[in-house]
């Protein structure tokens with residue numbers, strides 16, 4: 001058997017005395033797609049950052065093609081042919097799409113200056129291989145999260161790296177883009193490139209990977225060929241036996257529940273913003289979870305933002321508890337009793353600030369109009385930390401030291417201290433592990449019992465199917481179909497979208 | 498005893514303990530201050546005395562009052578270049594509405610002392626409000642908006658004094674600016690009160706938290722329902738009013754009101770905030786840092802007068818210290834980022 005392309009042995013890493021990785025052995029074979037799964041905080045991203053030269057301070061050894069290597073910067077790793085798409089996107093929002101595709105490697109002309117025309121042309125070619133149409137001159141920050149993720153994928157996939165690490169690359173994508181990405185990954189693998197694929201979508205991991213490694217509490221507990229491996233086996237390794245209900249893949253029909261005739265809390269009529277969505281009308285009743293599903297760029301995220309006044313819609317009316325409201329800014333919406341969790345954690349969280357400040361920013365005025373009460377804040381935050389199983393359970397830790405999935409739980413917790421009238425969630429389970437997703441289902445069920453009107457907006461079918469009582473499908477900015485009190489499955493939903 | 502672990506030899510750097518990395522921005526100015534005091538103490542006989550401590554504190558008081566407002570602005574990741582201009586204009590306004598000696602050829606409008614003070618406060622408030630309007634409603638970057646305001650304030654000053662010098666200010670202002678309470682100059686007490694109030698507001702009030710959050714991640718603050726426009730408007734006005742008060746007391750402290758007399762204070766107050774370690778990127782730092790920065794600059798300026806060196810070299814030395822502080826500021830930011838990736 002040939003030597004593995006990349007070998008890590010006995011790699012350990014701890015942050016301030018807390019072990020994130022314990023003596024991990026990990027091998028990558030040339031030309032494979034290697035899946036990596038594990039609970040939130042298991043250490044997946046940390047190990048990959050070591051390979052990509054981002055984390056430079058660790059114990060253990062790394063061999064690349066049999067040679068010992070030690071990267072001191074991401075540039076070292078890039079020179080050695082290793083590229084990574086990070087879980088928290090690292091795009092430069094103020095540069096153009098083309099510049100982001102060629103970040104750090106702009107093509108130069110004979111005079112040593114950036115060859116702008118060539119760069120734009122090649123950027124378009126690269127993006128077309130992922131079948132995305134974007135203006136290469138557009139500013140990155142104006143793109144939707146999904147498109148930003150695709151541009152980053154293009155950057156790393158076409159950078160010529162022979163080992164490409166993808167840390168939750170599909171978390172902002174919808175099924176068509178995922179399919180295209182998988183097609184491309186398979187083609188590139190057959191050309192001999194090697195991939196690490198991290199995801200919490202176990203079906204996806206099993207479908208695309210040759211082998212997979214399961215992480216648990218900082219250790220690599222199993223490596224196995226994917227052929228013939230069941231989702232059940234993976235979940236057992238990840239979190240232990242006895243979690244049958246987490247296996248749901250929504251391939252068979254599930255029945256949407258009959259909704260009791262409660263009173264309408266939120267009614268939206270003819271909501272329009274040119275270029276984003278048009279003539280969107282729906283109602284959400286008290287104690288109901290309405291799901292809006294659509295592929296990337298179908299306008300469902302924009303509708304959610306408009307209901308938080310950020311940015312507002314240009315036409316149409318919004319009626320809350322029978323009264324017409326104008327939502328022209330986020331403070332307006334909050335005052336009217338609307339809470340919103342946007343799709344991107346960067347839009348929601350303060351990385352340098354402790355966990356408790358992140359959770360209480362939305363309710364400071366209810367704690368005390370003038371003064372801060374850190375004691376009260378910490379108590380409230382500790383309650384959420386328990387409820388959401390946030391790890392490590394320390395509310396003073398800076399938020400950025402939490403793993404991606406745990407950060408998402410903080411984002412969710414921040415609106416749940418004082419219950420709003422309407423809770424709008426955009427991609428609420430992005431980056432969460434199977435157990436955490438289940439916690440979210442439980443929490444939303446209990447909020448529904450308390451009479452909240454909940455709107456779940458997503459481009460990821462499982463999220464909507466597991467949470468919603470009624471489902472609207474959007475396509476190209478308009479609502480095209482409603483599923484209510486009828487059987488529905490993933491396939492049926494995707495067909496409609 | 499033959500093998501040295503490979504990791505040790507390959508990893509000579511980056512072994513700075515975590516607590517030091519995250520506190521770099523607080524530790525560096527403090528260490529600088531101690532080093533400067535130690536140096537001047539050793540190098541000069543006249544530096545270490547109670548009288549000179551009083552000098553230092555008096556010398557940094559006007560800058561200190563301005564720096565309080567500026568700290569709010571920089572914490573929000575904005576900048577206010579009009580602080581010195583507004584200080585100058587406000588100082589001139591208060592003198593303009595006070596009876597001047599017959600020898601002063603300014604067409605002034607004498608009013609009661611309290612009225613002159615109120616008009617002066619109102620004018621710096623309005624100038625701050627114009628800054629706020631330009632920044633939050635029109636969307637002019639604060640750098641440009643306050644650059645224009647600097648010019649406008651200079652224009653107001655010029656129109657009011659027309660190249661003359663005024664000497665009289667209301668008695669309240671002249672007491673606070675130039676008299677002492679026992680051994681302690683009033684202006685030092687006022688500066689201490691402003692710094693303390695600034696610290697209390699930033700650390701213990703809801704508004705202060707919003708300032709940090711707006712600076713730390715403006716988008717996230719907005720999505721959390723924080724009215725960031727209101728916060729930014731408030732900090733621009735706070736900055737202008739602090740500057741205005743510093744300007745009035747400064748006029749009393751200098752004993753005269755004239756064009757361009759605050760010009761060096763723009764750089765001094767920005768330096769104080771930045772040397773103290775408040776992040777230029779917003780969200781990190783505070784009044785504690787500003788106090789450190791004020792003391793570093795105060796000790797440096799004062800100490801250089803106590804040792805025998807070329808006065809032109811002093812200017813260069815100040816520049817070098819400022820550069821070093823900027824390097825540390827950016828470096829501290831980077832350390833924090835690498836820690837949190």
Ligand SMILES: Nc1ncnc2c1ncn2[C@@H]1O[C@H](COP(=O)(O)OP(=O)(O)OP(=O)(O)O)[C@@H](O)[C@H]1O
Nearest residue numbers: 015020040041042043044045046401402403404405
């Ligand atoms: N900069 C840091 N400082 C302190 N602790 C950290 C830091 N980065 C990560 N950790 C800790 O290391 C552990 C592993 O985190 P890691 O990001 O590797 O998890 P993960 O498996 O990628 O999880 P997720 O699925 O949520 O992304 C977590 O407990 C996390 O809190």
Ligand SMILES: [Mg+2]
Nearest residue numbers: 045087403404
């Ligand atoms: Mg991760």
